Amino acid sequence: MNDKINHLIQALDYVDHGFSIYPLVENTKVPIKGTHGFNSASNDLVTIRNWYNEHAYNIGLKLTDKNIFVVDMDVGHESGFNGIASYQQLYKKHHFQPLPKDSYIERTPSGGLHWFLSYPKGSPVKTVQSAFGKDTGIDIITRGVPVYPTMVNNKRYQPIDGRTLADVKPAPKWLVDMLAGQKVNSASEHAYTTRQKKYTGRLLDEMVTGTTQGNRNAWLTKIAGRMFGVGADPKTVYNMLSVINDSFVDPALPSKEVNVIFQSILKRESKGVH
Numbered sequence: 001m002n003d004k005i006n007h008l009i010q011a012l013d014y015v016d017h018g019f020s021i022y023p024l025v026e027n028t029k030v031p032i033k034g035t036h037g038f039n040s041a042s043n044d045l046v047t048i049r050n051w052y053n054e055h056a057y058n059i060g061l062k063l064t065d066k067n068i069f070v071v072d073m074d075v076g077h078e079s080g081f082n083g084i085a086s087y088q089q090l091y092k093k094h095h096f097q098p099l100p101k102d103s104y105i106e107r108t109p110s111g112g113l114h115w116f117l118s119y120p121k122g123s124p125v126k127t128v129q130s131a132f133g134k135d136t137g138i139d140i141i142t143r144g145v146p147v148y149p150t151m152v153n154n155k156r157y158q159p160i161d162g163r164t165l166a167d168v169k170p171a172p173k174w175l176v177d178m179l180a181g182q183k184v185n186s187a188s189e190h191a192y193t194t195r196q197k198k199y200t201g202r203l204l205d206e207m208v209t210g211t212t213q214g215n216r217n218a219w220l221t222k223i224a225g226r227m228f229g230v231g232a233d234p235k236t237v238y239n240m241l242s243v244i245n246d247s248f249v250d251p252a253l254p255s256k257e258v259n260v261i262f263q264s265i266l267k268r269e270s271k272g273v274h
Contacts, residue, residue: 003056003149010149011052011059015043017165020065022144023051024058027154029146031060038062038144058150063143068118068168069125069179070141071099076110081137083112090132096174103169106148109155112137114145117171125179140179203230207244216253217261220245224265238262 011021020041023032031037041062073083091098104116119125128140148157203226211219227237245252
């Protein structure tokens with residue numbers, strides 16, 4: 001099947017699933033002459049056939065009609081930032097709910113990802129460049145986006161794992177809130193500020209933040225002391241230290257070292273030394 005026929009069939013398939021599309025110049029993301037990108041998107045079959053009868057135009061998908069946005073994780077950009085790596089670091093650091101891996105995702109021609117997500121009708125989401133910081137390589141696209149089988153620099157956008165746009169999953173609440181302009185803080189899907197958190201809340205946040213090699217013993221010692229400080233039972237402290245070590249310390253300490261830390265702090269607490 002040649003590209004012209006393939007692109008026409010795919011364009012009509014998108015329309016059949018309720019989307020509007022717009023044509024892009026072959027091998028680029030530039031709207032064809034006389035059109036204005038997503039503002040010229042159409043679901044009229046005659047219009048679409050006229051666009052694609054003579055050319056293998058690339059396909060842009062209008063997102064606003066279907067309450068869908070795209071998390072654009074760029075790689076290979078001249079900036080040098082890796083959006084995929086940035087995303088992995090950010091959600092682990094801030095403990096955000098990860099994006100649903102079973103949603104519709106396309107691999108971009110540069111090797112990045114377009115992660116398609118839906119949002120509740122009426123939510124005032126907006127396009128956000130550098131959504132998670134200027135040095136992350138992550139943007140949010142809410143209006144229109146190139147889709148399979150679009151080709152740029154002779155490489156295609158490709159769906160991952162055979163999924164289709166019917167597989168688009170809802171975005172996590174924290175992301176919808178952020179795109180609506182609401183403040184979103186780490187460690188929670190709710191916009192609590194640090195000043196609103198009580199001591200125990202900050203302790204819990206610190207526990208799940210974890211630590212890495214080189215600071216493990218000192219960090220667990222501090223956490224143990226703070227748990228005793230809020231009145232936790234020694235058995236609770238020991239069990240929590242084990243869970244924290246296994247879950248949030250990278251790499252985890254041997255259990256005998258955790259026991260030494262616990263016994264040391266227990267002895268100190270028993271003597272009333274602070």
